[in-house]
Amino acid sequence: MSSDTAEQTPTRVRRPLPPLGPTRTPPLPTVAERTLDNELRVIAIRRPSVPLVEIRLWVPFARAPLARATVLSQTLFSGTAERSGVELAAEVQAVGGGLSAGVDADRLLVAGAGLVTGLKRMLELLGEVLTSASYPAGEVAIERDRLADRIQVALSQPAFLARTALARRLYGRHPYAESTPGADQVRAVRPAGLRALHADRVRPAGAHLVLVGDVAPKRALDTAEAALAGWTSAGRQLTLTPAPDPRPAPLLLVDRPGSVQSSIRIALPAVDRRHPDHAALQLANMVFGGYFSSRWVENIREDKGYSYGPHSMVEHSVAGSVLMLAADVATEVTAPALLETLHELGRLAVLPPGADELEQARQYAVGSLQLGMSTQAGLAGLASTYAGFDLPLEFLAEHTARLASVTIDEVAAAATRYLAPAGALGVVLGDVARIGGSVAALTEVAAPGAAG
Amino acid sequence: MARTVRIPATAYPVERFTLANGLRVVLAPDRSAPVVGVAVVYDVGIRSEPPGRTGFAHLFEHLMFQGSENLPKLAHFRHVQGSGGTFNGSTHLDYTDYYEVLPSNALERALFLEADRMRGPQLTEENLRNQVDVVKEEIRVNVLNRPYGGFPWLHLPPVMFDTFPNAHDGYGSFVDLDSATVGEAAEFFTRYYACGNAVLAVAGDFDVAVATELVERHFGDVPARPAPPRPSFAEPDLTAERRQSYPDPLAPLPAVAAAWRVPDPIADLDAYLPYVVLAEVLTDGDAARLVDRLVRGDRSVTSVGGYLSFEGEPFDVRDPSALVLQAHLPPGGDVDKVLTAVDEEVDRLATDGFARGELARVQARMATHLLRDTDGVLGRGLRMAVLEQQRGAPELINELPRLLGAVTEDQVRRAAAALRPQRRAAIEVVPGGAQ
Numbered sequence: 001m002s003s004d005t006a007e008q009t010p011t012r013v014r015r016p017l018p019p020l021g022p023t024r025t026p027p028l029p030t031v032a033e034r035t036l037d038n039e040l041r042v043i044a045i046r047r048p049s050v051p052l053v054e055i056r057l058w059v060p061f062a063r064a065p066l067a068r069a070t071v072l073s074q075t076l077f078s079g080t081a082e083r084s085g086v087e088l089a090a091e092v093q094a095v096g097g098g099l100s101a102g103v104d105a106d107r108l109l110v111a112g113a114g115l116v117t118g119l120k121r122m123l124e125l126l127g128e129v130l131t132s133a134s135y136p137a138g139e140v141a142i143e144r145d146r147l148a149d150r151i152q153v154a155l156s157q158p159a160f161l162a163r164t165a166l167a168r169r170l171y172g173r174h175p176y177a178e179s180t181p182g183a184d185q186v187r188a189v190r191p192a193g194l195r196a197l198h199a200d201r202v203r204p205a206g207a208h209l210v211l212v213g214d215v216a217p218k219r220a221l222d223t224a225e226a227a228l229a230g231w232t233s234a235g236r237q238l239t240l241t242p243a244p245d246p247r248p249a250p251l252l253l254v255d256r257p258g259s260v261q262s263s264i265r266i267a268l269p270a271v272d273r274r275h276p277d278h279a280a281l282q283l284a285n286m287v288f289g290g291y292f293s294s295r296w297v298e299n300i301r302e303d304k305g306y307s308y309g310p311h312s313m314v315e316h317s318v319a320g321s322v323l324m325l326a327a328d329v330a331t332e333v334t335a336p337a338l339l340e341t342l343h344e345l346g347r348l349a350v351l352p353p354g355a356d357e358l359e360q361a362r363q364y365a366v367g368s369l370q371l372g373m374s375t376q377a378g379l380a381g382l383a384s385t386y387a388g389f390d391l392p393l394e395f396l397a398e399h400t401a402r403l404a405s406v407t408i409d410e411v412a413a414a415a416t417r418y419l420a421p422a423g424a425l426g427v428v429l430g431d432v433a434r435i436g437g438s439v440a441a442l443t444e445v446a447a448p449g450a451a452g
Numbered sequence: 453m454a455r456t457v458r459i460p461a462t463a464y465p466v467e468r469f470t471l472a473n474g475l476r477v478v479l480a481p482d483r484s485a486p487v488v489g490v491a492v493v494y495d496v497g498i499r500s501e502p503p504g505r506t507g508f509a510h511l512f513e514h515l516m517f518q519g520s521e522n523l524p525k526l527a528h529f530r531h532v533q534g535s536g537g538t539f540n541g542s543t544h545l546d547y548t549d550y551y552e553v554l555p556s557n558a559l560e561r562a563l564f565l566e567a568d569r570m571r572g573p574q575l576t577e578e579n580l581r582n583q584v585d586v587v588k589e590e591i592r593v594n595v596l597n598r599p600y601g602g603f604p605w606l607h608l609p610p611v612m613f614d615t616f617p618n619a620h621d622g623y624g625s626f627v628d629l630d631s632a633t634v635g636e637a638a639e640f641f642t643r644y645y646a647c648g649n650a651v652l653a654v655a656g657d658f659d660v661a662v663a664t665e666l667v668e669r670h671f672g673d674v675p676a677r678p679a680p681p682r683p684s685f686a687e688p689d690l691t692a693e694r695r696q697s698y699p700d701p702l703a704p705l706p707a708v709a710a711a712w713r714v715p716d717p718i719a720d721l722d723a724y725l726p727y728v729v730l731a732e733v734l735t736d737g738d739a740a741r742l743v744d745r746l747v748r749g750d751r752s753v754t755s756v757g758g759y760l761s762f763e764g765e766p767f768d769v770r771d772p773s774a775l776v777l778q779a780h781l782p783p784g785g786d787v788d789k790v791l792t793a794v795d796e797e798v799d800r801l802a803t804d805g806f807a808r809g810e811l812a813r814v815q816a817r818m819a820t821h822l823l824r825d826t827d828g829v830l831g832r833g834l835r836m837a838v839l840e841q842q843r844g845a846p847e848l849i850n851e852l853p854r855l856l857g858a859v860t861e862d863q864v865r866r867a868a869a870a871l872r873p874q875r876r877a878a879i880e881v882v883p884g885g886a887q
Contacts, residue, residue, distance in 0.1 A: 305585025360534035367536015
């Protein structure tokens with residue numbers, strides 16, 4: 001709570017805040033699931049709110065070489081044995097659809113949506129791409145150049161640079177250390193390498209497909225089975241070794257001369273969704289900085305005006321979870337903002353949160369799950385993410401129940417264990433000549449590095 | 453190719469009424485999920501800012517969250533989030549919105565919160581100075597500290613337009629923001645935040661009779677104040693091309709944006725819709741005209757996008773507005789070549805018309821976009837609120853996919869023919885960043 005709250009002119013509450021009405025439990029959506037002969041797991045969920053369907057295909061991609069995987073995700077739809085990339089795009093568009101792919105260190109994700117009347121057609125085209133993507137040389141060359149340009153632009157973005165610097169410190173030699181390949185690595189990718197990677201890794205075994213929308217789930221499964229049965233398994237399934245937890249270390253200052261803001265990024269340890277501490281940690285994070293009505297935001301934004309959008313969140317990847325803090329603050333208040341950040345972390349780590357504070361965070365956490373499920377796209381994203389972590393959709397109800405029953409003591413213990421500032425690993429990207437001295441007065445600083 | 457897919461429509465029920473104090477209300481019940489979206493839209497935006505007060509509408513939006521008649525600072529956030537909901541507000545050229553989406557058992561609470569700040573925000577010197585600082589950080593993070601900040605929405609309007617309302621920087625200069633006063637904020641509230649100048653929309657899980665009673669209970673005694681007269685912001689069309697460039701010291705690569713004036717979105721919807729379709733024909737997806745030509749053919753750009761209005765909101769803007777194209781170029785890219793190629797492709801469309809099935813597939817995809825945008829109760833409520841405010845027609849939300857689907861090839865060709873170089877305003881980003 002900000003110290004200035006008490007200085008507000010006391011306001012006589014003439015109109016009382018209305019109480020909440022009775023909670024309405026969300027109706028459980030109809031779900032059907034089937035594992036096809038090719039080992040692809042298909043999950044279909046009915047949410048008929050609009051005449052559309054959402055598609056998510058998650059293919060495990062652990063340990064895929066980064067540059068090749070990135071180019072593959074951008075060229076997957078650039079042609080098949082039967083069709084050019086433009087023809088593919090036109091055919092998908094004809095049923096109101098769109099499909100695109102993205103990749104990270106865990107998975108290749110194909111995402112899209114379209115008119116529900118076009119589901120069969122979209123899945124047929126998806127099947128064609130999965131079984132016969134051709135990676136034409138001309139298209140690959142174009143996408144390589146585009147990617148290299150995008151990487152160059154990313155390297156001028158402070159948020160990207162700060163995040164990258166932190167990930168390298170955090171993950172060392174683990175694949176999570178690098179999320180974006182170098183422009184030169186991208187330019188060296190060849191179509192033959194893409195075809196080989198596709199043959200090796202774009203496989204139904206271990207993959208799952210989620211369909212959400214105005215569909216009869218069983219019929220949607222039949223449609224998917226007919227369209228994707230020809231996608232065959234061979235290839236390899238690889239897994240990542242567990243990602244290292246953040247190791248406490250001196251703060252790294254990364255120089256970006258002339259920067260009018262400093263980007264503060266701090267990592268703290270976290271646990272996965274199944275861990276007994278997960279719900280308590282999630283609530284501790286909420287109280288600290290995980291939503292607008294948190295201590296950190298109320299302090300450095302609403303009280304002191306240091307930052308527009310400070311936020312913290314527990315990020316889950318398949319091989320590990322981490323708590324990430326992010327705030328961009330004016331250059332001249334970098335050290336004061338860092339002071340408040342460490343202060344709020346420490347305050348929660350050594351003192352239990354207030355009962356009201358915890359109830360507020362609890363309501364928000366539970367409500368967010370409800371809101372997230374209320375659209376086709378939200379439900380599809382959630383179901384796909386859960387499936388990627390081997391969690392059933394029922395986990396949502398279990399987790400809601402856990403959030404409802406976590407005690408103050410458990411939250412306080414989680415805060416001590418995970419949020420303690422002594423456990424932080426951090427990076428500040430900014431104009432080091434202007435911020436270095438005052439930041440060093442506050443905390444130990446590592447030897448300077450350079451942006452990029 | 454005959455149309456292969458029927459363009460679907462939604463059938464959201466819509467109830468409208470006006471309270472005695474002039475507040476217009478739109479209710480759109482949908483019991484399919486226990487969530488509700490509440491939106492209040494005020495008919496004031498960037499274009500209504502007085503000269504010397506750039507950024508004031510947006511700054512004022514921040515002040516609306518800083519406490520109100522019965523609520524201290526921070527209470528609004530805590531009550532919404534403590535009910536399991538989320539909130540925000542945003543400032544646009546022609547309106548300012550405030551909204552919550554919450555579990556539906558918090559509907560009355562959301563109505564209470566919105567009514568309380570409609571009665572009167574707490575405008576204090578301390579809150580004003582605090583939010584000036586926050587807004588300056590917002591501008592730093594979104595504009596000053598990043599490459600392509602404010603491109604093109606802050607940089608293109610002053611090339612295209614001559615009058616202050618249309619041409620000025622809606623984020624505001626630091627000088628104007630720093631010199632804003634509590635007195636000016638109070639005046640701004642009195643003038644523009646009248647309930648006669650507002651629309652309340654509620655979409656989602658509620659019973660209409662119950663919601664009507666709750667709206668009356670919480671908003672019924674907000675003192676009546678009529679809407680201020682809204683001036684015309686009309687400007688004559690361009691008769692000669694206007695081009696400008698500016699250096700962006702952080703940008704590593706060139707970029708360009710071009711805009712052409714379009715028919716009045718409100719007064720002449722029939723003439724306007726073909727431009728909405730045209731922007732998609734040119735840029736939506738890998739099969740679109742300009743993507744095929746510029747990205748894949750000439751390789752003169754790495755990405756190209758097209759949309760209506762500088763904020764990309766075709767149905768949430770009044771006249772004057774524009775069709776905007778923007779493109780990012782590879783190293784050493786030639787903006788003149790890009791604009792010439794755009795002219796050629798637009799001409800080709802106007803002269804030769806469409807390929808078989810081309811228009812129909814674009815229209816099908818546009819229907820998907822529209823339906824997806826309104827799948828969430830909040831997107832639906834916001835869209836209906838603005839449609840009510842600017843057109844008195846919230847039910848248009850159900851008609852838009854079909855209306856866009858009914859746009860003909862001839863209409864789009866005529867729209868394309870109007871994108872002449874001499875009617876164009878363009879802005880070029882000269883990269884000064886990392887080489």
